[in-house]
Amino acid sequence: MHLHKFEKIWLAFGLGSLVLFLAIIGFAAFWKGAHPQSHIETIDPQNVEAHEAFKPENLGLREVADGKYTVNIVASAFNYDFGVDDDGKPVKKIRVPKGSTVLFQITTKDVIHGFQVAGTNVNMMVEPGHVSRLETVMKNTGEFTVVCNEYCGIGHHQMFATVEVYEE
Ligand code: CUA
Numbered sequence: 001m002h003l004h005k006f007e008k009i010w011l012a013f014g015l016g017s018l019v020l021f022l023a024i025i026g027f028a029a030f031w032k033g034a035h036p037q038s039h040i041e042t043i044d045p046q047n048v049e050a051h052e053a054f055k056p057e058n059l060g061l062r063e064v065a066d067g068k069y070t071v072n073i074v075a076s077a078f079n080y081d082f083g084v085d086d087d088g089k090p091v092k093k094i095r096v097p098k099g100s101t102v103l104f105q106i107t108t109k110d111v112i113h114g115f116q117v118a119g120t121n122v123n124m125m126v127e128p129g130h131v132s133r134l135e136t137v138m139k140n141t142g143e144f145t146v147v148c149n150e151y152c153g154i155g156h157h158q159m160f161a162t163v164e165v166y167e168e
Pocket of ligand 1: 156
């Protein structure tokens with residue numbers, strides 16, 4: 001069978017792209033730990049408080065063991081609810097020591113939101129009716145901005161918070 005020169009070039013280009021993109025996906029998944037949310041747990045979006053993790057008093061940061069933390073968040077247009085501080089003000093910043101293991105658990109009461117901690121591998125889609133979870137080790141110190149990366153309406157750009165990782 002005779003293949004035209006250009007046909008060979010394009011065939012090589014196509015196969016090469018396929019191999020390259022599979023390698024990129026493999027690198028992101030196995031070395032960088034990126035993966036889609038695989039938690040099938042469902043929740044009633046009209047009544048998220050019925051879930052233990054999303055009761056108002058359980059929102060926000062909690063140390064569950066030495067160096068292990070859980071952060072429970074309820075997203076809604078256009079806010080991340082991390083609970084309130086001792087003065088009754090909404091928490092907009094959480095602080096964890098470097099090297100700690102943090103489990104983020106988040107759900108939404110209304111539409112689809114995003115939950116990305118920019119500069120880390122925490123990047124989740126938050127769908128109504130589902131609980132999104134991701135556990136990660138905070139390896140680097142600094143202030144990381146939490147952003148909503150799914151367009152959710154007029155106040156989309158106002159949905160943000162901060163995660164600070166400090167040196168112990
Ligand atoms: Cu919430 Cu965009």
